[in-house]
Amino acid sequence: MIPKVTDYEVYKTYLGISRHFTSESYDYQKYQGKVRCSLNSFYKNKQRFWFEKLSRKYDDQEIKELFISNYALSDDNSKIWIGNLVREGETLYQEWKKQQQSMSYLFREECEKIFDGNKIDDVFDCSKGHPLILKKHLGKEVSLETLIICDRILSYKNRFDGSLKDPVWESVSMKMKKYSPFMNIDTFKYKKILKEVVLGR
Secondary structure (H helix, E strand, O other): OOOOOOHHHHHHHHHHHHHHHHOOOOOOOOOOOOOOOOHHHHHOOOOHHHHHHHHOOOOHHHHHHHHHHHHHHOOOHHHOOHHHHHHOHHHHHHHHHHHHHOHHHHHHHHHHHHHOOOOHHHHOOOOOOOOHHHHHHHOOOOOHHHHHHHHHHHOOHHHHHHHOOOHHHHHHHHHHHHHHHHOOOOHHHHHHHHHHHHHOO
16 A cells, blocks of 8 residues: 555654644744654654554645644643554544534534623633633633634733733643644634624624
8 A cells, every 4th residue: 555645754744743832933834844854863763653654544634634633632732742643643633623624613602601691801801810711711611723713803812921920821822822823714704603692693
């Protein structure tokens, strides 16, 4: 069976996306996924067989999505390694794909959880610590995607960055920053949904 993508290409994609999500300075889009890794060093890598396994199962786009979805949905990116991605990453990847296919429905559903009985200012009030929208996210009621879409509409993240000086928010903020460029969002559509939820239909 001819691989859909070479094991070396999978390795480079893995390094690029891993560095993107775990490094403050590296930007996958800006550098077009380019990383320093020689073919010779790859052949010496003891984990090479994991990359070969992935190369026979997915094409280039699916490889990127597999890595992106796992880094976006994982609770601790520092614990992600290629063996886990091969053995357990498929489950998160499938969850992520289902989520993407019904994103507008999930966004409406999660916004109803956030704004039900709450004024919009109260949802984003961080004067007394973690605001409601963050608490909902930490409680697994609101997805990272919904946080990012709300920020695209309401631009609250920078204000939170200035007010919330704690590791919990800093971790969420970093993940939002790193995941956001991979999300292709029709802001007008989601703004309409948010308006319907907040103001009532």
